[in-house]
Amino acid sequence: MKFIYFMLPALPxxxxxxxxxxxxxxxxxxxxxxxxxxxxxxxxxDDYGFEAICFPEHHLHTxxxxxxxxxxxxxxxxxxxxxxxxxxxxYVLPSHNPVKLAIDxxxxxxxxxxxxxxxxxxxxxxxxxxxxxxxxxxQTATSDASERDKLNRELFEEVYRILKLAWKDEPFNYDxxxxxxxxxxxxxPWKAGDYxxxxxxxxxxGEDGLLHNISVVPKPYQxxxxxxxxxxxxxxxxxxxxxxxxxxxxxxxxxPEDYRKMVEAYQDEAGQHGRDLALGExxxxxxxxxxxxxxxxxxxxxxxxxxxxxxxxxxxxxxFYEVFRRAGETGDVPQTIERMEESHYLYAGEPNAVADKIxxxxxNGNPEYFVWWSDQGMxxxxxxxxxxxxxxxxxMPQFPG
Numbered sequence: 421m422k423f424i425y426f427m428l429p430a431l432p433x434x435x436x437x438x439x440x441x442x443x444x445x446x447x448x449x450x451x452x453x454x455x456x457x458x459x460x461x462x463x464x465x466d467d468y469g470f471e472a473i474c475f476p477e478h479h480l481h482t483x484x485x486x487x488x489x490x491x492x493x494x495x496x497x498x499x500x501x502x503x504x505x506x507x508x509x510x511y512v513l514p515s516h517n518p519v520k521l522a523i524d525x526x527x528x529x530x531x532x533x534x535x536x537x538x539x540x541x542x543x544x545x546x547x548x549x550x551x552x553x554x555x556x557x558x559q560t561a562t563s564d565a566s567e568r569d570k571l572n573r574e575l576f577e578e579v580y581r582i583l584k585l586a587w588k589d590e591p592f593n594y595d596x597x598x599x600x601x602x603x604x605x606x607x608x609p610w611k612a613g614d615y616x617x618x619x620x621x622x623x624x625x626g627e628d629g630l631l632h633n634i635s636v637v638p639k640p641y642q643x644x645x646x647x648x649x650x651x652x653x654x655x656x657x658x659x660x661x662x663x664x665x666x667x668x669x670x671x672x673x674x675x676p677e678d679y680r681k682m683v684e685a686y687q688d689e690a691g692q693h694g695r696d697l698a699l700g701e702x703x704x705x706x707x708x709x710x711x712x713x714x715x716x717x718x719x720x721x722x723x724x725x726x727x728x729x730x731x732x733x734x735x736x737x738x739x740f741y742e743v744f745r746r747a748g749e750t751g752d753v754p755q756t757i758e759r760m761e762e763s764h765y766l767y768a769g770e771p772n773a774v775a776d777k778i779x780x781x782x783x784n785g786n787p788e789y790f791v792w793w794s795d796q797g798m799x800x801x802x803x804x805x806x807x808x809x810x811x812x813x814x815x816m817p818q819f820p821g
Contacts, residue, residue, distance in 0.1 A: 421782065421819040422471040422789050425808070426509060426706070428726075429458050429475060429493075430797025431484030435729065443482035450484065457801055458493075459500045461794065461808060468812030471789070471821070472505040472537050473497060476651070477512050479548040485734060485797070491524050498532040506532070509651040509670060509791070510539025513579040514572055515552045518599060521579070522586035522636045529641040536642070539649035540667070542576045544738055556598060563655065563739075574598075580665075587645040591621045591633035602631050649789075652706050654743055656685050663689035670704040670791050672743050674765035676784050679705070683785040704789030705781065708760070710768045711810045718768035721803065722757050725795035727766050731755070771814035778819065790819075 431450040438444050462473050475489030494506040507528075511521060529536045542561035543549045549560045561576075562569040578596045585592040594601045602608040607630035610616060617625045626632040640646060650662045653669035662669040663686045673679050683700050690697045708727045712718030722728055731740065732755060741753045744763040753759065760766035767777040781787065792811065796804050 421778075421787065422821040423469075423811075423816060423819075424472045424474055424509075424704070424789055424791040425461070425465040425470050425794055426474050426476075426791050427458060427461065427794045427796045428486045429454055429489075430487065432457060432797045432801065433484060438484055444484035445482040445487075447484075454487065454797060455496070457796055457804070458497065461796060461804065462497045462501050462504065462506075464805070464808050464812065466501040466504040468808070468816060470504055470812075472507065473501075474507055474509040474537065474539060474649075474791070477508050477510065477515075477541070478545055480551070483734075485730060491528050494528055494536065495531060498528075498535055503535070505535045505537050505647075507537035507646065508539045509537075509649050510541040512541050512543035512549065513583075514543055514556070514558055514575040515549055516579060518579040518582035519586060519601065519634070519636060522583050523638075525583075525646065526587065526636065526638045526640045529646055530638050532641075534641040534646075537647045537649060538645070539651050539670070540576075540580065541651045542572055558598075584645070586636040587640055589639060591623045591635035593633050602634050607632050649704065653682070656682065659685045660689040662686070663695070664693050666695065666702075668702050668704055668789060670706050670789070671787070672706050672740075672765075674705070674707070674743065675746065675763050676780075677747075679764075679781075679785055683787070698786070700782075700786030701788055703785070703787050704791050705785075705787045706791045706793060707781075708766045708793045709774055709807065709811060709815075710766070710795075711771060711774065711807050712768070713770060715769040715773065718770075719757060719761070721799065722760075722766055722768055725798045726793055727757050727760055729798060731760075771810050775815050775818050778815065782819070788821075 431444050431454050433444055441447055444450055465473050478486045478488045481487055489508050497506045525538055544560050546560050558571050558575050559568055561572045575598050578598050582594055582599060585594060593606065595605055607626060610631040613625050613629050621635040623633045624631060624635060648667045650667050650669045652672040653659055654672050659669055659682050671679060671682050673682050683703055686703050687697050687699050710718040710722040712721060736755050741755050744759050745753045757766060761768055767774045
């Protein structure tokens with residue numbers, strides 16, 4: 421099993437401090453405190469042998485909780501570590517120009533000499549997503565098969581296809597619903613055409629003296645591109661799409677029988693497309709972990725952290741508690757850490773008890789990647805650091821990867 425450390429990151433503060441300092445997102449001293457914490461935790465994760473350290477892409481969080489992850493943050497983390505990979509889980513593809521994103525990811529991969537991953541997401545936070553996509557006829561994903569949701573998925577998949585073309589060595593052109601390359605399509609004027617014909621990529625210039633193809637540079641350091649992840653998967657349709665594309669889904673579904681169906685679907689779909697995989701191979705899960713002298717103490721910590729405060733105050737409003745709905749259950753899903761723990765998403769207790777839960781997960785679906793959602797910024801730093809120490813020293817040696 422390979423382990424990935426997932427941070428928001430968050431500006432460190434209690435809820436009362438966030439209220440007193442509002443908007444804490446404007447406070448430079450809190451940004452500097454956050455960056456210091458991120459660097460120290462990254463160094464610890466690197467020393468313990470984590471595969472990667474990852475962040476989501478979100479913006480405009482004046483509340484200070486989910487500050488996002490631009491490529492400059494990944495480069496900074498890589499600069500302060502030695503072996504661990506860095507990257508997003510994930511870039512919200514519909515909010516990006518695909519050529520610009522291909523350039524950014526390849527630059528980062530070259531500068532880190534291959535210590536990067538690329539995660540992808542469809543986007544659910546209207547506040548920043550709609551602001552950045554206002555010139556495109558698309559809004560956030562709703563996962564309800566509505567026309568709005570279908571349009572979001574169309575744009576997501578088009579950006580993904582263009583990324584794959586852009587990372588290849590040969591130049592390309594593309595005539596899509598949302599993007600066309602070169603632009604204007606199918607041929608664009610380029611006054612330095614003779615220079616490009618002599619020194620550029622074959623096929624960029626046509627015999628008519630116009631630009632017919634483009635070639636993104638640099639190309640990724642890793643060939644053909646960095647490892648790809650999909651965040652955070654809750655539907656079988658998404659699981660099967662990732663299996664066809666060779667992408668590793670980070671599965672949020674945690675109720676054991678529901679989770680098992682997800683990894684079986686991935687294995688089945690991969691097999692139908694020429695990828696013979698063991699159960700759980702090339703898949704991941706997202707889970708929360710809390711340590712204490714006993715379960716009650718660990719659950720109290722969870723209540724103060726991301727699982728309690730973050731889900732209750734923020735992610736719950738976006739429908740994420742639905743992942744904990746039991747078969748046949750109607751009405752509202754209980755928005756409690758107890759339901760999270762019962763659903764096998766939250767692992768809480770002393771280290772041996774947590775290890776037992778991960779062994780159960782391995783027996784049920786055997787994920788290749790275990791993504792641990794850190795409480796950086798939500799809990800006191802000494803507790804976050806202590807949890808990482810216990811995980812690295814007590815848990816990871818039991819799951820060599």
